[in-house]
Amino acid sequence: MLTYKNTSEIEPLESILGQKRAIDAMEIGLKIDNPAYNIYLAGESGTGKTTYAIKALKKYASQKSAHKDWCYVYNFEHPREPSVIGLEKGLGKVFKKDIEKLIETLLDELKDTFESEDFEIGKNQLIDDYEIQKDALLKKIKKYGEEKGFKLKNSKVGMVFIPIKSEDKDDDDSYEDSEEFYKVKRELENMAIQVVYKIRDVEDAAKEALLELEEEVAKFVIDPYIQSLTEKYEEYDKVKIYLNNMKKNILEYVYLFYMDEDELKDKYDKDHFLKYKVNLFVDNDSDKNNSTAPIIVEMNPNPSNLFGKAEYDYYNGNVKTDFTKLIPGAVHKANGGYLVLYVDQLLRYGLSWDILKRTIQSRKISVDTQTSIKPESIPIDMKVILIGNNYTYNLLYNYDPDFNKYFKIFVDFDDEMDKNECNEEGIARFIALQCNRNNLKHFTYNAVKEVIKLSTKITGDNYKLSTQFNKILEIVVEGDAYATIRGVEYVDKEDIKKAIDERRKRLSRIESKIDESLEKGFTLMETQGRRVGVINGLSVLNMGEYSFGRPSRITVTTSPGSKGIVNIEREVNMSGPIHNKGVLILGGYISENFAQEFPLSINAYICFEQNYGGVDGDSATGAEVYALISSISKIPLKQNIAATGSMNQKGEIQVVGGIVEKVEGFYSTCKRKGLTGNQGVIIPRNNSRNLVLSDEVNEAIENGEFKIYEIDRIEEALEILTDMKFEQIKKITTEKLREFSNIQNKIKE
Structure with a gap:
C-alpha cells in the first residue's frame, strides 16, 4: 500500500475500481450507434454501477448535440391531430x-x-x-x-x-x-x-x-x-x-x-x-448546459411518467383537452440522449415495458391522450440503460423473446476484485474521496488497513476485496462518528473496530436469543464427549443484511429394513430440494463403499434436532454421512468437533458457503459452554482461502485453543472424529450392514 500517515495525504479516487470487464462492455455499448444496442447493467447493490453509469453517460453526452426542442401546435388542416415541430435546441422557447x-x-x-x-x-x-x-x-x-x-x-x-x-x-x-x-x-x-x-x-x-x-x-x-x-x-x-x-x-x-x-x-x-x-x-x-445531450433517470416509470400524458378540463361532466395540455414523459425528454431506468421498477408496470419495446422498435413516440385528439408522433433517437440484477436479466433473456433484440449489451458488475496492492490503494483513495466529499475526518493508515480487512471479510475470500462500496462507506461514516465521540483528529483502527462491533450488536438480537437458549439448556448441544449417531453440523442463519452461524445437532438412527435412508425433514415438508438431493447421495456412497457383496437392507432416519424453520442446502451431507456410519457401526463421534462440507457419491468433500459464519458460530458456542483446547471444525480443504476469521478466532487458533481440520475426503473426517483408521471403521460398518441384510432375508423367508 501507499505510505502515508492519513488519507488527506493521498489523491482521492475518481474512477471506478475493480470493474474493468464491465467498463469495457459499457464503453462499447455507448460507442455503437444502433437502436438495438441498448444496455442492461447488472450487479449487486452498492457496487457503484449507477454512479459509474451516470459518469460514463455524462462523458458521452458531452460529445452529442443532436437533441432538439419539440413543440406541439394546432393543426389547421386536421384539428384533431396536433402537429409537432422539431427545432434546434434553445430555439423552441424563441x-x-x-x-x-x-x-x-x-x-x-x-x-x-x-x-x-x-x-x-x-x-x-x-x-x-x-x-x-x-x-x-x-x-x-x-x-x-x-x-x-x-x-x-x-x-x-x-x-x-x-x-x-x-x-x-x-x-x-x-x-x-x-x-x-x-x-x-x-x-x-x-x-x-x-x-x-x-x-x-x-x-x-x-x-x-x-x-x-x-x-x-x-x-x-x-x-x-x-x-x-x-x-x-x-x-x-x-x-x-x-x-x-x-x-x-x-x-x-x-x-x-x-x-x-x-x-x-x-x-x-x-x-x-x-x-x-x-x-x-x-x-x-x-438546462444551462444545453450543449450536452440529455440524461434522464426516471425513478417511477409508470406509463404517464415515461410516455407523457394529457391534462384534462371538466365541463358539465364532459372531459375536454387540447394540444396545449400535452405533457412530455421521460422518453420525450431523453430524446437525443440517454434514458436510465431501474428494471425492478419498470417491470412493475407491464404496459410501460411493452410500450418501451415498441418505441425502441418503431423509433417514434406520441402521447396517448385516451381522447379524440391524436398528436403527431415524434421521431426518437436515444439509448436506454436498464439497471438491475443478474437474476432479472436471466429471466428477461429466457422468457421475453424481444429482450435480446433491443438490449444487446450486457454490463456485468462484479461484487469482488483481486486483493492486490493496486486495489488496496484504490480503497484507501476511495476513503479519501468520501472524507472530502462528506466532510468526514480523514483515516489513519491503520484505520484504512482495518477497512481493507473488512472488505476481505465481506467477500469471504482471503484473496479478494469487495466492490460493494456502500457497505464500506457505511463503516467509514460510522467510524467517523466514533472518532468524533472520542474527540480525536483522525479516524483510527479502534474506531473502525468499534463501528464493526456496534453494527453487529445492533443486528444480533436473534443471535443473542439463540445463545441464551444454548446457555439455559433449552437447545440441546454438547461440545464435549462422544455420542453414537450424533454430530454437530453447522448452519448459517440469514437475518436481512446480517448472517451468523450456529451448530445444528444431527441425529441418525438405524435398523434392519428396506426403507433405505429416510430424511425426516422431507417427510414433513421441511426440507428443500437441494437437501433432499444431498440425502440421496448418502445412499450412493454407502452402497459403493459398504454393500458390494450383499443387498443394502437398512432403515435409517436422519433428523436435524430442534429445527422448526426448515432446512435446505447440501453443506451438511458430510456431517450426515459421519453420523450415519456411526449409527450403523456403533462407533461414537467426538462432540467437540463440528463438521461442514458437501460430499459427492465418491466420498469427495466439496466447498460450501458461509464458512466464516459456521466456524465463528461453533467457536462462539464452545466459548459459551467452555473452551477445552480440543474443540474445532472440520471443513473442506478448498474452503481454506475463505477463512477470513475475526481476530479473536484467529488468536484462539494460533494459541491452540481452537482447531481447523481441512479434509478432502469422507475417510479423513471419520478418522478425526473417531480416532480410528478408516479400514477398521469400514470393516465394522460392513459387517453390521451384512447382519442387517441377513436379518432382512430371514424376515422375507
Missing part, C-alpha cells in the same frame, strides 16, 4: 415567444386598423354604392308601377302593389275586377320578385366586397410579420407550413381580432385564440 408576440401584435394592429378613419371611409363607400344601386332598382320599379296605376308599398310579406284610385273616375271598382287589372298586377309582382333577387345579388356583392376589403387590409397588416417569421425559420419546412396555415386562418376569422372582448365572449368560442398558442413540449434550453 419560437413560442415569436408566435405569442405575433398574435399580440396582430390583435392590437388589426383592431386599430379596422377602427381607423380610412377603413371606415372605404367601408362606407362600399355601403353607399350598395344603397345607390338598391335605390335605383326600387325607384325604377316604383316608377313603372305608377305608370301602370299601382303604388309600391312594403309589407310584412315583402313588396306589394296596390291600385291608385282616381278621384275623377267612378268605375274604379269595375276596373279592379277586370282581366287587365290582374294582368298588370301579375306583371308588377313578377318584376318585384326579380328586383328582390337583384337586391340580394347586390347585397352579396357588397358583402363580398367588404370581405375582400377586410382581407386586403388584413393582409397589408399580417403579411410583413408572417414573412419576417418565415424568413427567420427558413430552414424549418414545418414552421413555414404552420405559418402559412395560421395566416389563412387569421384571415378567415379576422373579424374576431377587432371584435369587442365582451361581444367575443358572448357570441364566439372563448378558446378560439387557443389555436394560435405553442406548446413548448420539450425545452432543452431549460
Whole structure:
C-alpha cells in the first residue's frame, strides 16, 4: 500500500475500481450507434454501477448535440391531430415567444386598423354604392308601377302593389275586377320578385366586397410579420407550413381580432385564440448546459411518467383537452440522449415495458391522450440503460423473446476484485474521496488497513476485496462518528473496530436469543464427549443484511429394513430440494463403499434436532454421512468437533458457503459452554482461502485453543472424529450392514 500517515495525504479516487470487464462492455455499448444496442447493467447493490453509469453517460453526452426542442401546435388542416415541430435546441422557447408576440401584435394592429378613419371611409363607400344601386332598382320599379296605376308599398310579406284610385273616375271598382287589372298586377309582382333577387345579388356583392376589403387590409397588416417569421425559420419546412396555415386562418376569422372582448365572449368560442398558442413540449434550453445531450433517470416509470400524458378540463361532466395540455414523459425528454431506468421498477408496470419495446422498435413516440385528439408522433433517437440484477436479466433473456433484440449489451458488475496492492490503494483513495466529499475526518493508515480487512471479510475470500462500496462507506461514516465521540483528529483502527462491533450488536438480537437458549439448556448441544449417531453440523442463519452461524445437532438412527435412508425433514415438508438431493447421495456412497457383496437392507432416519424453520442446502451431507456410519457401526463421534462440507457419491468433500459464519458460530458456542483446547471444525480443504476469521478466532487458533481440520475426503473426517483408521471403521460398518441384510432375508423367508 501507499505510505502515508492519513488519507488527506493521498489523491482521492475518481474512477471506478475493480470493474474493468464491465467498463469495457459499457464503453462499447455507448460507442455503437444502433437502436438495438441498448444496455442492461447488472450487479449487486452498492457496487457503484449507477454512479459509474451516470459518469460514463455524462462523458458521452458531452460529445452529442443532436437533441432538439419539440413543440406541439394546432393543426389547421386536421384539428384533431396536433402537429409537432422539431427545432434546434434553445430555439423552441424563441419560437413560442415569436408566435405569442405575433398574435399580440396582430390583435392590437388589426383592431386599430379596422377602427381607423380610412377603413371606415372605404367601408362606407362600399355601403353607399350598395344603397345607390338598391335605390335605383326600387325607384325604377316604383316608377313603372305608377305608370301602370299601382303604388309600391312594403309589407310584412315583402313588396306589394296596390291600385291608385282616381278621384275623377267612378268605375274604379269595375276596373279592379277586370282581366287587365290582374294582368298588370301579375306583371308588377313578377318584376318585384326579380328586383328582390337583384337586391340580394347586390347585397352579396357588397358583402363580398367588404370581405375582400377586410382581407386586403388584413393582409397589408399580417403579411410583413408572417414573412419576417418565415424568413427567420427558413430552414424549418414545418414552421413555414404552420405559418402559412395560421395566416389563412387569421384571415378567415379576422373579424374576431377587432371584435369587442365582451361581444367575443358572448357570441364566439372563448378558446378560439387557443389555436394560435405553442406548446413548448420539450425545452432543452431549460438546462444551462444545453450543449450536452440529455440524461434522464426516471425513478417511477409508470406509463404517464415515461410516455407523457394529457391534462384534462371538466365541463358539465364532459372531459375536454387540447394540444396545449400535452405533457412530455421521460422518453420525450431523453430524446437525443440517454434514458436510465431501474428494471425492478419498470417491470412493475407491464404496459410501460411493452410500450418501451415498441418505441425502441418503431423509433417514434406520441402521447396517448385516451381522447379524440391524436398528436403527431415524434421521431426518437436515444439509448436506454436498464439497471438491475443478474437474476432479472436471466429471466428477461429466457422468457421475453424481444429482450435480446433491443438490449444487446450486457454490463456485468462484479461484487469482488483481486486483493492486490493496486486495489488496496484504490480503497484507501476511495476513503479519501468520501472524507472530502462528506466532510468526514480523514483515516489513519491503520484505520484504512482495518477497512481493507473488512472488505476481505465481506467477500469471504482471503484473496479478494469487495466492490460493494456502500457497505464500506457505511463503516467509514460510522467510524467517523466514533472518532468524533472520542474527540480525536483522525479516524483510527479502534474506531473502525468499534463501528464493526456496534453494527453487529445492533443486528444480533436473534443471535443473542439463540445463545441464551444454548446457555439455559433449552437447545440441546454438547461440545464435549462422544455420542453414537450424533454430530454437530453447522448452519448459517440469514437475518436481512446480517448472517451468523450456529451448530445444528444431527441425529441418525438405524435398523434392519428396506426403507433405505429416510430424511425426516422431507417427510414433513421441511426440507428443500437441494437437501433432499444431498440425502440421496448418502445412499450412493454407502452402497459403493459398504454393500458390494450383499443387498443394502437398512432403515435409517436422519433428523436435524430442534429445527422448526426448515432446512435446505447440501453443506451438511458430510456431517450426515459421519453420523450415519456411526449409527450403523456403533462407533461414537467426538462432540467437540463440528463438521461442514458437501460430499459427492465418491466420498469427495466439496466447498460450501458461509464458512466464516459456521466456524465463528461453533467457536462462539464452545466459548459459551467452555473452551477445552480440543474443540474445532472440520471443513473442506478448498474452503481454506475463505477463512477470513475475526481476530479473536484467529488468536484462539494460533494459541491452540481452537482447531481447523481441512479434509478432502469422507475417510479423513471419520478418522478425526473417531480416532480410528478408516479400514477398521469400514470393516465394522460392513459387517453390521451384512447382519442387517441377513436379518432382512430371514424376515422375507
